Amino acid sequence: GEARRAQLQQAQDQLARRGAVLVAHYYTDPLMQELAEISGGFIGDSLEMARFGAETEASTVVVAGVRFMGETAKILSPNKTVLMPTLAAECSLDLGCPPDEFAALRARHPDRTVVVYANTSAAVKAQADWVVTSSIAVDLVAHLHAQGEKILWAPDQHLGRYVADQTGADMLLWDGACVVHEEFKAQGIERMKAVYPEAAVLVHPESPKPVLALADRVGSTTQLLKATQDMPQQQFIVATDRGIFYKMQQANPHKTFIEAPTAGNGATCRSCAHCPWMAMNQLDALMQSLQGDQQEIRVDPELRERALVPLRRMLDFAA
Ligand code: 13P
Ligand code: SF4
16 A cells, blocks of 8 residues: 555665665565565575675665575675665574584594585585575586585585485485475475365475475476476465565466465464564565664675685686
């Protein structure tokens, strides 16, 4: 309505005054995604967000997502100011992989090539040979496997297992998980498929193996969004954060999107399929952050230099 439009306009004006461009992840509030659209910003998966942040001309980038996304932008563009609506937006994968514990594991396996998921702190990335996102994990590990390399993988165990299954690579896995994707239940999805037999099942690879086994398509957020346009089905059961329904519905106004269940009996809970940290990216927080530098991402310069190496490799590999 009217209030919504006024709020968006106000936020857009504030972005313009600060000369800032907004980069949002699909899991953020529809209002945040709409602001990115109308203000000439960008919405994407974590790889595309990194790429956009590195390439934009703007001197200030506002990252609506979780902290590792802001850090990645800063590492790739140290001369830009990187703001976030809130620096408190964490990720359970990042939290579950403390840099010192990771260093200890790495030290025990010096023969393994270290591949870390983008959902990690700068201090973990600084210890990696490669950084990957879900959109290129299978391709990169297949490439390393073909060269005879053994992998140390962190932190998402489900994505790691999926990549190992797809490539046949020897992968030692950290035991982290995403609090959102780990909750989807295969039994519930099976029941839902019985109700919607025509529906295709779309699954993000951070989901457990029994859920991945039911997928018609596995992929990053952007790859799942593309699948809704490429696949002939009119109904989709979607096992990823419900924030993505905004773009899926927008791209396919006549198709139906159903949230995959987080309980075996087919029920869903209100907050299960939504990342609590992505949810912190509200418009009022964004406007506050634009007024100062309280929510500015800073990365230690020495750490930054080391983390840049595997991040650059990721972008070059994906190019
Ligand atoms: P994507 O790389 O698919 O955007 O995933 C990021 C993420 O945090 C998924 O939970
Ligand atoms: Fe991390 Fe999961 Fe949230 Fe993505 S959805 S940011 S992986 S906790």
